[in-house]
Amino acid sequence: MLTIAMPKGRIFEEAVELLRRADYMLPPEFEESRKLVIDVAEENMRFILAKPMDVVTYVEHGVADLGIAGKDVLMEEERNVYELLDLQISRCHLAVAGLPGVKMNGIAPRVATKYPNVASTYFREQGEQVEIIRLNGSIELAPLIGLADRIVDIVSTGRTLKENGLVELERIADVTSRLIVNPASYRLNGEVIERLVDRLAAVIPQP
């Protein structure tokens, strides 16, 4: 049986739709279920629903054979997993944003983010020394109340930024969801995984 770690929230529905397009028989009530572990006996599959950031952890440790995770999470976590397919779903990008016309504080530049690793790498590459402040949500708040001059976050439509009076300043990387696989499972269940990859690859929308 294959165990697949799915991210709760934004990516979940698109991922389920993709699996259905690849002819996986997922029960109709799949999306509504509040269970964290869902077995789909017909497909010999088990789905676990996890926080997007945790999907990579489940897969790296091998409790899930496969997972669906955003490139943003993969960049942040740098886990030892195979990144086999770009599923081309949940498209967004990682960006630097801030209040319009406000420069970086020259004395103590601060950046708030849910992605400290990505943010730190990005600013180091630019040769800028900044202090990274890790937040767990509502990142847009930070510039508004003076916690940070900049934020690093994912942007999909840009609406959240706009509603909070922020503007995108720099684009760091494009993000889509990826199919990731545990290295041991990739070796031990090679054929089953290959079939799944082929079926998914056939229905991935071309960019």
Next chain:
Amino acid sequence: MAKRLFMFEKPLGMRDTLPFLYEMKKQVRRTMAEEIERWGYEFIETPTLEYYETVGTASAIADHRLFKLLDQQGHTLVLRPDMTAPIARVAASRLYEDSNPLRLAYNANVFRAQQREGGRPAEFEQIGVELIGDGTVMADAEVISLMAALLKRVGLSHFSVAVGHIGYVNALFLEILGNEERASVLRRFLYEKNYVGYREHVKSLPLSSIDQKRLLDLLSLRGGSEAIEAAKALVTSEEGQRAADELAALLAALKTYGVSEAVKLDMALVSHMSYYTGILFEVYAEQVGFPIGNGGRYDDLLAKFSRPAPATGFGLRVDRLIEAIGETDVRGEIECIVFSQERLAEAVELAEAKRAEGQRVVLQHITGIRDIDAYSQRYRSIVYLLGRSGHDGQ
């Protein structure tokens, strides 16, 4: 008084091994060491501390994962991060005098600093072999077969060895991309297991569609001898062909050894950016998400100790191996004799007799025990020698 927070704490990533786990480790270690010796390998020991400049930089382990310290003269030292580099050092300096093949084995703790998730072990036991001075494919076949034999001996039935050849990857990249710098960019994607990034990068290169396809096809070269045929068709250079031929010879030899069932080729396997020079492999087992061991050919390492020689070997991680085997009942080996003062002589005599037979026997005075029920749980059996002779109970 200040609270002593770290009373039971150990440095990050360091662990105690309690008797239960120790017994399991011991059995696995013994079984494997015995088999390794049967294949004619000789065990050696090297120091825990080595110079950073020699062993530290020669090792396959990334710099930021080394534990470093200074000695009294200000030299930088490292806690050995692997055993291959120290063995190469010893072999180059002492043992490899007549340039004939040398078979060495080790069983030692190695140290690698962990940055993520505090509890991951930073010190762990490895058992492995190095076959130095034999550049033939038969040497590669021997170490892979020996590794498989060890895993079978310790009761692991389901494992998988992924085998690749870095020489093939390099030859293919060089012939299509033209220079090492570009090849290295592409190799990094494979090393990071980022096939999506690899494909994107290949598509962004100014190459003919045929060459792009050749690079993309590399990712699907997996399986048995049919993968070698496909691999040969993909590469034209002599080095590439030779690498593919080596893999064919390897598979044939592994078949003779009777271990080919667990072996799967993966031409895109890159387990290190620069360390390996030829055939390389990783081994995986069920129940463990991480590789339980790896190895390969490292023909450039001994040259770093001024004594160029081909070499190959593997290392298995004992902690992950035990996880893969699962809990086995290794308790209950020990017997206990509980005695009272007047029966001391009898107890000593009995204990000596049992020990002479090779049994493990505890001798315990009755008044030293607080809770006899809890105490007796610990042992396989208990003999009571209490009161005057003739009135003892079992």
